[in-house]
Amino acid sequence: MDYQNAKILLLATLLISFGALTTNAQQKSSCIECHIKLEGKIGDPARSIKDDIHLSRGLSCNDCHGGDPTQGDKTAAKDPRKGYLGRPRMADIPAFCGKCHNDASFMKKFNPALRVDQEKEYATSVHGKLLKTGNEKVATCISCHGVHGIRAVNDALSSVYPLNVAETCAKCHGQAERMAEFKIPTDQYMKYKKSVHAKALYDRQDLSAPTCNDCHGNHGAAPPGLASVANVCGQCHARQGELFQASVHKAAFDNKGLGECITCHNNHEIKKPTDALLGTAEGSVCVSCHKQGDKGFAAAGEMRSQIDGLLQRIENSNRILDRAERAGMEVSKPKFDLREAIDGVTHARVLIHSSSPAEVDKVVAPATGIAAKTYQAGVDALAELNFRRKGLVVSLFFILFLAVLVYLKLKDIERRQPA
Amino acid sequence: MTIEPFKNWLEERLSLSALAQAAKKKEVPLHRQSIWYYFGGMTLFLFVVQVVTGILLLLYYRPSAENAFESVQFIMTEVKFGWLIRSIHSWSANLMILTLFIHMFSVYFMRAYNRPRELTWVTGVVLLLLSITFGFSGYLLPWNTVSFFATKVGTDIAGVVPVVGKTALRFLRGGDEVTGATLTRFFGFHVAVLPAMATVFLGIHVLLVQLHGMHVPARYEQNYRRMKFFPNFLMRDLIGWILAIGVLAALAALFPWELGVKADAFAPAPAGIKPEWYFLFMFQTLKYIPARVLVFDGEVIGILFFMLAGAVLFIIPFINRSPEKFPHQRMIFTALGVVAVLYIVVMTIIGYLA
Numbered sequence: 001m002d003y004q005n006a007k008i009l010l011l012a013t014l015l016i017s018f019g020a021l022t023t024n025a026q027q028k029s030s031c032i033e034c035h036i037k038l039e040g041k042i043g044d045p046a047r048s049i050k051d052d053i054h055l056s057r058g059l060s061c062n063d064c065h066g067g068d069p070t071q072g073d074k075t076a077a078k079d080p081r082k083g084y085l086g087r088p089r090m091a092d093i094p095a096f097c098g099k100c101h102n103d104a105s106f107m108k109k110f111n112p113a114l115r116v117d118q119e120k121e122y123a124t125s126v127h128g129k130l131l132k133t134g135n136e137k138v139a140t141c142i143s144c145h146g147v148h149g150i151r152a153v154n155d156a157l158s159s160v161y162p163l164n165v166a167e168t169c170a171k172c173h174g175q176a177e178r179m180a181e182f183k184i185p186t187d188q189y190m191k192y193k194k195s196v197h198a199k200a201l202y203d204r205q206d207l208s209a210p211t212c213n214d215c216h217g218n219h220g221a222a223p224p225g226l227a228s229v230a231n232v233c234g235q236c237h238a239r240q241g242e243l244f245q246a247s248v249h250k251a252a253f254d255n256k257g258l259g260e261c262i263t264c265h266n267n268h269e270i271k272k273p274t275d276a277l278l279g280t281a282e283g284s285v286c287v288s289c290h291k292q293g294d295k296g297f298a299a300a301g302e303m304r305s306q307i308d309g310l311l312q313r314i315e316n317s318n319r320i321l322d323r324a325e326r327a328g329m330e331v332s333k334p335k336f337d338l339r340e341a342i343d344g345v346t347h348a349r350v351l352i353h354s355s356s357p358a359e360v361d362k363v364v365a366p367a368t369g370i371a372a373k374t375y376q377a378g379v380d381a382l383a384e385l386n387f388r389r390k391g392l393v394v395s396l397f398f399i400l401f402l403a404v405l406v407y408l409k410l411k412d413i414e415r416r417q418p419a
Numbered sequence: 420m421t422i423e424p425f426k427n428w429l430e431e432r433l434s435l436s437a438l439a440q441a442a443k444k445k446e447v448p449l450h451r452q453s454i455w456y457y458f459g460g461m462t463l464f465l466f467v468v469q470v471v472t473g474i475l476l477l478l479y480y481r482p483s484a485e486n487a488f489e490s491v492q493f494i495m496t497e498v499k500f501g502w503l504i505r506s507i508h509s510w511s512a513n514l515m516i517l518t519l520f521i522h523m524f525s526v527y528f529m530r531a532y533n534r535p536r537e538l539t540w541v542t543g544v545v546l547l548l549l550s551i552t553f554g555f556s557g558y559l560l561p562w563n564t565v566s567f568f569a570t571k572v573g574t575d576i577a578g579v580v581p582v583v584g585k586t587a588l589r590f591l592r593g594g595d596e597v598t599g600a601t602l603t604r605f606f607g608f609h610v611a612v613l614p615a616m617a618t619v620f621l622g623i624h625v626l627l628v629q630l631h632g633m634h635v636p637a638r639y640e641q642n643y644r645r646m647k648f649f650p651n652f653l654m655r656d657l658i659g660w661i662l663a664i665g666v667l668a669a670l671a672a673l674f675p676w677e678l679g680v681k682a683d684a685f686a687p688a689p690a691g692i693k694p695e696w697y698f699l700f701m702f703q704t705l706k707y708i709p710a711r712v713l714v715f716d717g718e719v720i721g722i723l724f725f726m727l728a729g730a731v732l733f734i735i736p737f738i739n740r741s742p743e744k745f746p747h748q749r750m751i752f753t754a755l756g757v758v759a760v761l762y763i764v765v766m767t768i769i770g771y772l773a
Contacts, residue, residue: 328675330495392672399665403658410654
């Protein structure tokens with residue numbers, strides 16, 4: 001092929017490609033063209049669909065609603081023979097979305113990692129079960145994800161983005177009138193906003209912090225039963241859950257029908273746990289079941305004093321090491337070592353879920369040893385400082401004495417020297 | 420048994436009596452400005468302190484990014500009197516630079532660099548540059564956060580020098596970034612290259628001082644007394660050195676040199692990174708120069724200015740040759756010296772307080 005022919009072929013290829021692109025970009029959608037001109041609710045879908053993830057992936061109105069968007073005429077476009085479905089009934093929405101979202105082969109084309117069991121899960125949820133009974137006041141797919149402006153879950157503007165989930169749930173669960181029929185409280189959102197989890201999520205923007213769906217599930221949303229609460233919390237707080245399951249409290253809580261974690265920590269309004277929750281003083285959760293004289297009361301008191309004792313030792317070490325450091329002594333190593341004792345406190349606070357002072361002591365005892373060593377390092381540093389200062393006074397005395405001696409000798413020499 | 424045969428043996432080989440005779444003959448001028456003569460000896464003494472304490476530190480110091488900080492920490496906490504040796508080394512380094520500046524400016528204002536002492540001045544300026552380089556290279560060796568970032572900033576400045584900057588930066592750092600390679604390199608400069616160069620130039624400098632004797636400022640030339648170098652001057656020197664040991668001991672005991680936090684190349688640079696005090700006036704000047712001066716880069720202009728000032732420092736004896744013949748020239752040089760001292764002092768204070 002000569003150079004001229006090659007140029008013509010290249011030009012032709014470019015023109016064809018450009019033609020194909022423009023045809024695709026200008027694909028006709030009579031649905032949007034007509035509905036966007038309409039005011040009010042009937043026009044809203046056409047206006048909000050521009051942000052919709054489905055549209056951005058090449059899908060359009062007819063992929064859900066059927067019909068023929070290439071037809072300019074309303075009747076032809078909405079021809080039932082061309083699969084036009086119109087607006088689905090509330091009860092049909094899960095199946096409506098499920099047409100595609102249940103189809104693994106179809107969904108793979110867009111996101112191979114996306115789950116395809118949402119509809120099945122939904123059927124197991126309280127929402128899904130009530131919907132089956134004909135109650136159309138419950139949430140379906142569109143209640144949480146929106147209708148025509150559906151965004152990807154990881155889009156910060158999505159109603160189901162972690163930072164927006166609680167607000168989305170509260171849209172319904174915060175309405176006393178709406179929830180009256182179901183006899184469930186409506187203060188969950190207010191309580192959750194005061195919780196340690198909400199602080200992590202909103203204040204620290206820690207997206208791994210739990211919001212509603214992390215405990216209740218999303219598509220299969222349901223309140224966890226008493227027996228499964230520990231499993232829910234244990235998803236993140238695994239070690240605490242494991243210790244609790246092996247503790248004497250497990251059987252006792254089961255017998256009394258108490259929720260495992262929530263009895264002490266609450267459910268929605270989970271405050272940052274402090275050592276005050278443990279022990280026998282007022283404000284401790286232990287005393288709500290244990291009375292003076294019983295074994296649990298003694299164990300609670302002992303575990304609290306183990307932790308308090310360790311904290312006191314760490315405080316003492318910190319104070320003396322800071323004092324030595326301010327005086328210019330090098331104490332970075334004991335300060336570094338002290339971190340291990342501080343880690344010991346964290347570990348001990350986890351171990352209290354075993355309800356066993358002996359278990360707690362396995363961590364507290366070595367940590368106390370480390371704290372004692374670092375305290376001794378602080379004592380030694382101050383003693384060394386004292387030694388240095390005394391040494392300096394003695395050395396300066398000899399140094400000055402020597403200087404005076406040399407001076408006297410010099411004067412003596414100069415006296416003898418001829419003028 | 421007498422030591423006479425041994426003395427005779429030595430005498431025959433080293434002519435010690437001739438040296439003793441020369442020492443007896445050596446005299447130091449005595450006038451109102453004689454106090455400045457002691458600063459050269461004090462600088463030399465502090466240099467000796469640096470050598471001795473530096474050798475002791477070498478016994479424990481490990482020059483690698485992995486071990487340097489820990490080894491200095493070990494010296495400060497575990498080695499008997501290690502804290503004292505390291506603190507004296509650091510304090511003495513700073514005092515040495517201070518006495519060196521005083522020595523240099525006293526020589527400058529007394530015009531002691533004039534014929535025939537031009538080469539004494541030149542070797543002195545070389546020793547000043549070597550001392551500053553000693554300070555810069557030694558600063559990095561503890562491998563703590565402040566020294567790490569100060570070295571980063573310092574070598575960055577070297578990298579701005581036109582034409583040779585990039586090469587100089589890579590040469591100093593041993594790569595594009597401050598890493599363990601930089602530390603090893605600086606250690607090599609600090610304990611081998613610089614001491615060897617300093618020994619050579621110090622030898623020449625001291626030899627020239629002995630050869631030409633102490634300079635007498637013009638206004639005292641007609642009317643000054645003399646003091647014997649040995650023992651009168653040397654014993655006064657000795658008193659100063661003994662007191663210097665006292666000052667160093669007090670500084671080391673009351674204000675032990677900080678170790679700081681181990682350097683972490685991935686950590687953000689802490690706020691307010693500053694170089695050692697003797698670089699502060701240049702550092703502060705560079706901060707004041709606008710980013711662009713006409714079409715030139717402000718930082719480059721500043722660096723070139725200091726390089727030019729350094730070059731002028733070398734050739735001062737050759738451009739201010741006959742102050743007696745040109746009294747105006749003499750006044751200009753004195754005024755320039757006063758401006759330089761004031762500038763250095765003021766900018767250092769501003770830099771320190773900033």
